[in-house]
Amino acid sequence: MTDTTLITPRAKPHLEWLYSLLNILRYLARTPTSAFGLVVLAILILAAVFCPLLAPHDPYVQDLQNTLAPPSNAHFFGTDELGRDIYSRLLYGSRITLTIIFLVTIVVGPIGLSVGAVAGYFGGRVDMVMMRITDIFLSFPSLILSLAFVAALGPSLNNAIIAISLSAWPPIARLARAETMTIRKADYIAAARLQGASPARIIWRSVVPMCLPSVLIRLTLNMATVILTAAGLGFLGLGAQPPMPEWGAMIATGRRYMIDSWWLVTFPGLAILSVSLAFNLLGDGLRDALDPKQMNRR
Amino acid sequence: MTIDHRRRIGHVAEQAGSIFITLFGLLILTFVIGRIMPNDPVRAIVGEDATREVYENVYRQLGFDRPMWEQFLMYLRDVVHFDFGTAIRTGQPVLNDILRVLPATIELATFAIIVGAGLGIPLGVAAAVKKDKWQDQLIRVFSLMGHSMPIFWTGMIGLLIFYASLGWVGGSGRMSQFYIGLVPERTNFLLIDSALAGEWEVFRSALNHIVLPASLLGYSSAAYITRMTRSFMLDQINQEYVTTARVKGLSTRETIWRHAFVNIRVQLVTIVALAYGALLEGAVLIETVFAWPGFGQYLTSNLLIGDMNAVMTCVLIVGVIFIALNLISDLLYRLFDPRTR
Numbered sequence: 001m002t003d004t005t006l007i008t009p010r011a012k013p014h015l016e017w018l019y020s021l022l023n024i025l026r027y028l029a030r031t032p033t034s035a036f037g038l039v040v041l042a043i044l045i046l047a048a049v050f051c052p053l054l055a056p057h058d059p060y061v062q063d064l065q066n067t068l069a070p071p072s073n074a075h076f077f078g079t080d081e082l083g084r085d086i087y088s089r090l091l092y093g094s095r096i097t098l099t100i101i102f103l104v105t106i107v108v109g110p111i112g113l114s115v116g117a118v119a120g121y122f123g124g125r126v127d128m129v130m131m132r133i134t135d136i137f138l139s140f141p142s143l144i145l146s147l148a149f150v151a152a153l154g155p156s157l158n159n160a161i162i163a164i165s166l167s168a169w170p171p172i173a174r175l176a177r178a179e180t181m182t183i184r185k186a187d188y189i190a191a192a193r194l195q196g197a198s199p200a201r202i203i204w205r206s207v208v209p210m211c212l213p214s215v216l217i218r219l220t221l222n223m224a225t226v227i228l229t230a231a232g233l234g235f236l237g238l239g240a241q242p243p244m245p246e247w248g249a250m251i252a253t254g255r256r257y258m259i260d261s262w263w264l265v266t267f268p269g270l271a272i273l274s275v276s277l278a279f280n281l282l283g284d285g286l287r288d289a290l291d292p293k294q295m296n297r298r
Numbered sequence: 299m300t301i302d303h304r305r306r307i308g309h310v311a312e313q314a315g316s317i318f319i320t321l322f323g324l325l326i327l328t329f330v331i332g333r334i335m336p337n338d339p340v341r342a343i344v345g346e347d348a349t350r351e352v353y354e355n356v357y358r359q360l361g362f363d364r365p366m367w368e369q370f371l372m373y374l375r376d377v378v379h380f381d382f383g384t385a386i387r388t389g390q391p392v393l394n395d396i397l398r399v400l401p402a403t404i405e406l407a408t409f410a411i412i413v414g415a416g417l418g419i420p421l422g423v424a425a426a427v428k429k430d431k432w433q434d435q436l437i438r439v440f441s442l443m444g445h446s447m448p449i450f451w452t453g454m455i456g457l458l459i460f461y462a463s464l465g466w467v468g469g470s471g472r473m474s475q476f477y478i479g480l481v482p483e484r485t486n487f488l489l490i491d492s493a494l495a496g497e498w499e500v501f502r503s504a505l506n507h508i509v510l511p512a513s514l515l516g517y518s519s520a521a522y523i524t525r526m527t528r529s530f531m532l533d534q535i536n537q538e539y540v541t542t543a544r545v546k547g548l549s550t551r552e553t554i555w556r557h558a559f560v561n562i563r564v565q566l567v568t569i570v571a572l573a574y575g576a577l578l579e580g581a582v583l584i585e586t587v588f589a590w591p592g593f594g595q596y597l598t599s600n601l602l603i604g605d606m607n608a609v610m611t612c613v614l615i616v617g618v619i620f621i622a623l624n625l626i627s628d629l630l631y632r633l634f635d636p637r638t639r
Binding site: 032033132133135136137139140141142143144145147148149150151152224228231232235236237238248251255258259262265266268269272273276277279280281284 | 319320323324327328331332435438439442443445446447448449450451452454455457458462521575576578579582583586587597598601602604606609610612613616617620621624
């Protein structure tokens, strides 16, 4: 078994990976727009981790004496129709947003990776069938497909996450397939095969690690869409259910009081906007950072 | 028959085959989501407090007691006959319902794509010309902003500002309440119908109502168009003929619009066609906010009462529209690009 380590450059790419990640981060921090994206994401993570400390009120406790209060020193972003503090609810809502991001990533990544790697590695009929299936899923806008899945599964946050994942894997599979096609003829794969490694082993040990970086980057690029879809499902009442402080659902309930109490819809919307803008700007920066044409010019 | 002809026919046959397979896949997908997933279509029809006999009767009538493959064949047979069943809420055939509401959405989406392309293409060209300068950065943030906004929220804020506070535009719906039913429905495109009937009051009201949702929808699609225009344009600007044109003494403006832009027109048509399809997604959400009686509202209202049959037909139709748009953009590309002939 020691022989394989000589041929498969597995140990080295791991280090290179970390190195290039640091390089990319440095590049991103230098570009003002992507730096903004990084800052917003940092705030989101901090808010999610420390919200019990940061939130001045309990996000679920109602105060019927003090409903629809405009922003003040006691309630930075005002209170909603049940007297709950909107600022605290937004802070706790960041946990839901992060949960969605995390769960979608760990569901979509493996599905997309395995479909793409298997299709790309075997080629031929397997490839044709799997890519055909991928194309069918790609022929719907992601929100419509998620709507269909949630309609069948029933409205809840978990089902929304499943639905979003089911509609988000095809682009990842496409990418993993393309990556696999470029490396499947490589010498170290041929060597592993000659040593009698099974296809499953080759895919798992040699192909998947090579696809991982670009898949992770692509997942970041798609995160803005995921967040907007989740918020859209929440808004339609198909995602997180009340009284959960999900931002899209908060906008949906605030809609009825919108004309007189603008703060009910404005602040949750700004939260969604800034997080999805952050991901979009980061993605834009990442694309530039990884585009070899761009790198040389700088 | 020349070899060239034969090759072209071969290509068409191949494409027709691939479209056929994709359509078949769409049908399998909508069938699987509609029947196998854990919701109860019978319950949606008979209601919560139906007796056991009624339930069983409907269950058998819908063919749920048959094996799955037989049910799928029945579904296929219905689809081939354009029979998509009856919507629970309206009691009308689903297809009739959809054909009735679709023009409202197409009107909205068409208006929106004009805004999106009108905004995105010039911005993309400007960003390419001013690459890496502050204008480029500003355009990038501006267009990504449109792409990052939750469209249902932008719609509400837009209503709050431009309708409730400033009163510049009309509120919800396609026109003012008291004009409804005044114009004979010929095409169901309100702007066209009212113009045909010479009802300019109604036309103005309709225009007032469509401007805000369509502009917001267009703004949200502008990001994609801007980004693609910018990168197409950058490919052209770096080529030698642009330098030659500049050396010959043409102004920047002339070089860009008379030479470089002409070369990216074909690619832009493709992009705009694809962006048009993506608008359908935003339409679902913005129609809810603006009470726009279109396809999106039809879809969501059926979703909320659990009429899977109607929902899946909507999903199927969106899929077909997407395939058609892909095909159209492919055909346009072939039509306009002499190299593909």
